[in-house]
Amino acid sequence: MAATDNGEFDHHEPGLTEAARYARYAELRACPVEHSDRHGGFWITGRHAEVEAICRDWATFASGQGVFIPDLTPGIRSAGLEQDPPEHTGVRRLFVEMLGRPAVRAAEPEIRAITRRHVATFAETGGGDFMAGVAGRVPVEAIAVMAGFSGSTVARVRELTEQLWNRLTGRGTPPQPGEPTLGRLFVEEAELRRAEPHDDFLTRLAAEDLTDRELVAFLTSTAVAGHETTMAGMGNLAYQLASDPALQARLAAAADGTGPDDLGALAARLVEESLRHRSPVQLMARTAVADTTVGGEAVAAGERVVVHFGAANRDPARWATDPTRLPPDEFDPDRDATGHLAFGWGLHRCVGAFLATLELRLLGEELARYELAVAAEPEPPVPTAGGSFMGFERLDLTITPRPVRAAAAGSGA
Template sequence: MSIDWDPYDPTLTEPTVWDVYTAARAAGPVARSGRRGGFWVLTGYDDVRAALRDPGTFSSASGHRIPTDGTQHSIPIDFDPPLHTAYRRLMGPALSTTRVRQMRPFLERTIADLVAGFAARGGGDFVREVALPLPLAVLTELVGFSPGTVERFREVTEQTWSGLTAGGEEVDFAGAFRRISELMAGELAAHRADGADDFVSTLLAADLGEDERISILATFAVAGHETTMNAASTLVALLLEDPARQERLRADPSLAPGFVEEMLRHRSPAQNFARRATCPVTVAGQRVEEGDAVLLSFAAANRDPARFPDPDRFDPDRDVRGHLGFGWGIHLCPGAALARAELTILLTELCARPPLRLRGEVGWSGLQGGNHLGPTTLPVVFGE
């Protein structure tokens, strides 16, 4: 079955994007889009998870974004083992559960200060004043980015997404990511000069090429702030949609982890990742040829009614074990533990304040880079 789906279509936003996933699922668990060079779309939960567990058949080495033309080199996601394994091992200590436990006092202080300042001002745009500064502060502590570099993250990332959507069917990945690469190169040069002892200095000491170091830092910079910013803002948007959710959470803050997990399933801040078939394979009765591009839709799979009954309903009491909000298999998000900690602490801190109320319209992004979705503006106030 064919569908007309372009991951970079600017109309793919809240709430229309969910209609597109529903239509794709209705076309069959494996559908074909002729856009961006042509690709298969997998929307069923079991099929997406099976593909994620089989990197030998569904390779990441040609790129995790459509089109999979081999020009993408983001570390570690655009690599297969053994290189992927080596890169993950290098990045692992910065994102391990032990490191997250060590950072918890910092996270609690940082989040408390952000929320206190936001409340003292009476509220404002939650995205710009809380959801964005939070991961930027965490990246400074976690990686060792300088404040000057961090201040430019959002501007450069937005320029990157604009570069991916510009033009026709062709996508200039190198051009789109040039600014973020230049920013990371400057960060490496600054660390060489001042000799700071942090994760960046670890990269400088490792047996890596300069392009590898730049790519690893770019992954921390983009993925480390984009997904957390979107997830935090989406959580608050969900609380504002239904005051009963907020009241329940305020009455029992221990429910916060369940709210986080259901948000990850229901809204999937990171929604679509591409692969390329290394050999002929049959998925749900459909033959996929060697070399074909395949888009694994985490967002559609997370709303597969065969896995999650009544999937369009936000239900923090449901069993969400196995959701694909952080992916699955060898490419499971390495920052999952850190993100969960940030989001749970944030919800708990917000519950200690007067209820949040919406003041104005919520603005939503399109699928940034064909993948990321979240609020761009979220005007709120505190009050009973």
């Protein structure tokens, strides 16, 4: 099938309602690949099969020339995310050491305690903006735990990550001479670990043969990739629960042991469905390094191709094959959403996925102890970083503790 070639797709388009946005995604999927003339021109696909195939073929569709359109940080490449093999290989190994399944499992009790503390503090006043109160706090603290930052440094890491992110997305104030930066903090922390080694990842990282610049690039990439993404995922999950009392009741029954579901399994399934349904990372770009084809269309070497995870995650060709499940534009708590592309696919598949899904599952388990409601219908999720990321800016919820049954009160969950 030929591309529509209307040259119009623009992921920076602001102010779309969710219905308009997802209708646009359906148009995008009407052909395997579409060309847009915006931002210097790019190809874009929203089909699950094409997105997966492009992500798998990293040798043809490279990331090293940047994955944001337009470039978010001209001249600076994000560690891992915007690198190709062989440079990518060693960096990925370090990421896996820090964020792989064993490390994340070991950190679960600490991350559960962080989540519990922030949700309880949020509930003390009966609610407010969930993004500021909970979603904006847990992810950076969880990353700090994985890296091995001390408790006293965590607040500064959070503050400086927010400052950096706001600048990257055009919302911050310009840097002032001599002001503290995330990079300087990371270098200072690494020097402290070299002087006095601890049993943590930062000590291991500080012992690697890396320049300060490489060390800062690695930790900054982690902080940036793991902050706003997980924050958006938390907001989406909380919104879904707050707007669906039946789903909340089901989760609460699982927590009490009075329903048919296992709490952890139900929370994990809701997390996958939430990531599929409202994907925090909407899209990423690649650059073709050789003449190739996408969905039958010729793509020349040097041309950019955008993989639209958000559209692929609602592709009926992938998600409407089971007639017992709701259509893909709807949230279905009983859908098996594994196989979604919210974490990408292949070589660059999110190396923080274990951590992110743990954080989200723990949030779901924690929220099972509360009754939630939407206090004010939020503005539609806002695309940031050039439309690549998307989440609620503000989410006003009310929250009250549910009476805890004796059986549930004694469990760790």
